[in-house]
Amino acid sequence: MFQRRRVRLLLALVVAVAIALVTVDFRSGDDGGLHRLRGVATSVLRPIQDGVGVIVRPFSDGAGAVGDLFAVRSENRELRARVEALEERRRVLDDLERENAELRDLLAIADRTELPTVTARVVALAPSNFEWTVTIDVGALDGVERGMPVVDGDGLVGRIIQVTPNASRVLLAIDPSFSAAARTAQTGEVGVLDGRGGDPMVLRLLDPAAVVDVGDPIVTSSYQGGVFPAGIPIGTVAQGTEETSPLAPEVQVNPYVDFTRLHHVVVVFTTGVEDIPPFEGTDGFDFRRPPVPSLRDPGATDGGEDGEDEDGEGQGDEDDGAEDGEDQGAEDDGPGTGTDEADDAQASPPLRGAAVTGP
């Protein structure tokens, strides 16, 4: 009992002293006695701490090193994972950078064409080894139509040959069935560019005397139907005309486009110029037959009712000839397979034009 009371008294005394110390410490501030006492105690203990520190520092460092070993291993794993993540991110950035450059080039060439365009992504290559086509992810819903040219940042890629609502197939310019009007950018020599199933392509020049040098750039020409806008880069001449036959001048063209690395392309919203209908079929066209000497009177010109009757017969004959020519042209796939009637029909329009434009 006495002991318990003694403990209580001592505890009360300790609490009272503690509260007094706290109060004095608060009231005295940094210049008080307790603060100085703390400084003295620290000064006295500092040499002991230093001495003990020298003794225990190797042990603490060793213990710390053991702890650091696990930390270093963990940090090593973390850093390796981070390096892998950064490497992956760098690869993604490289791909994005390349894609960005491609899209910038596409934007530039789309601006050059000054025509509406739609950017597409190449989603599939040709299933056959003998078919140079790619499938893109835009289709009729995006406004794509058959025959539209396809380009990328380097130049001409091909043309649309098949359209579905959400995809299209592009015939590449290197496909053997591809053909396009082209010209040399420097001299303007025109010709027909054909694919050969790989590099290089062939440009058949129309002018047998044309001279083309190696390295001359080749661009599309709007003539011969105007399927492609003029000025789209195609490639450069790899072999000049002096090395080919002068009767059928052909030059080899190395394309600018790398057809093995097509990722993004642009479909240009333009189609070829439609065929102009024959003059005879045009509504409101006033056809007048040129003056023809009368068979009965060679010295007189026809201008009466007989002449009008003959006009009607003659027009009917020419209509037949025109129909023959059109039918034959529609049936034939290529030159050299036509008949004599077809040749006559193909030759007849200029004759009709000469007759029409007469007085």
Next chain:
Amino acid sequence: MIARAVVVGLLLLAAVVLQTALFPALTLFGFRPDLLLLLTVVLATRDGALAGVRVGAVAGLMADLLVSSSPVGLGVFVYGIAGALVGWSRPYFAPTSLTAPLLLAAAASVLGTAAYGVLASLLADERVGASLVLQGAIAVGLYNTLLAPVAGALVRRISEAFPLRGAGTE
């Protein structure tokens, strides 16, 4: 009796030195053990409330002057009360129990550290938040519990070499 006081005083001083020179490199979750509080608890557990209050007051004063930057007297208050409470709880545990000292060390360390942190935040350091006090109390309680067997063995040897006599015993 004087010899025991000197030995206990040196033990407390050694605890201060170790706490400030060795254990900063051996932190647990960023916290050091509170060896002064641990010695107070262990001595109170072995020798009773009176010894606990005495040692707690001295240990608290040493903590105020040498370890912490909190107001002087705060350690005296907390450690003294911790020593008394642990000493008063001693009769409720079996003398031969092995877990009782550990439980007392854990509970006293957690509560003592939490009380010290709360009072310090109220009186001086407003940056000490509740979550930090809770983390510190748990970490110090765990660390002191781990060191309690070592401290208990050391105190038992000192008590056997310099036993309490007379009114100091309970």
